[in-house]
């Protein structure tokens with residue numbers, strides 16, 4: 001057992017040694033059926049209640065519209081059809097159950113150690129009718145913390161994620177690459193801050209199709225992105241990134257942003 005997995009014992013159920021090996025070999029690991037249906041439905045209801053205005057959103061939470069909606073290229077069929085993501089749900093008592101969920105947290109701790117902070121939270125949404133592709137990128141671009149090996153992303157499918165509705169794609173093994181140059185893709189519609197790795201060879205990507213409740217844990221250097229939703233349904237995922245409290249900002253200063261929350 002690795003030193004980190006050992007130190008995280010007793011802090012929730014961790015990944016198995018084989019899953020930990022797979023994570024370090026491939027840069028990601030899928031845990032099928034991690035989140036039960038009742039919990040998923042509670043989070044999904046909350047997402048809909050927030051977007052459709054049935055509950056008040058905390059001041060820090062942002063409901064971000066897709067660029068095609070914001071620029072008037074597409075008329076949304078409903079408020080849900082307009083939304084690209086909920087960004088920053090740290091102050092929402094229902095959605096913030098996700099990064100505190102022991103099933104997620106125990107596995108995170110077995111990768112980055114027992115003392116963790118949630119550093120970013122999103123519900124990522126792909127409604128039908130908009131482009132919403134996410135170019136292949138490395139999350140380290142957005143979370144410049146080191147050591148990067150003590151940072152991990154989690155992505156839990158709320159709806160089934162398939163190639164047809166824009167599931168995640170990854171390039172296995174790329175977590176060993178340094179942070180590469182990122183550029184805006186040459187696409188007609190690109191959501192804000194959706195940068196992609198310059199000159200990426202997409203022939204090596206694989207598609208990570210997931211059932212509702214499956215969770216993928218992935219390294220911040222892993223090349224990953226997602227395609228367009230070509231169905232008539234929605235594709236939603238709960239996403240949270242975590243870092244060991246021992247991480248520092250690249251360059252050595254201690255880090256802190258308003259979205260960081262120490263998880264007990």
Ligand SMILES: O=C(O)CCC(=O)C(=O)O
Nearest residue numbers: 124134139224225226239
């Ligand atoms: O959910 C998606 O479509 C992409 C998510 C992603 O790339 C991320 O969370 O870094």
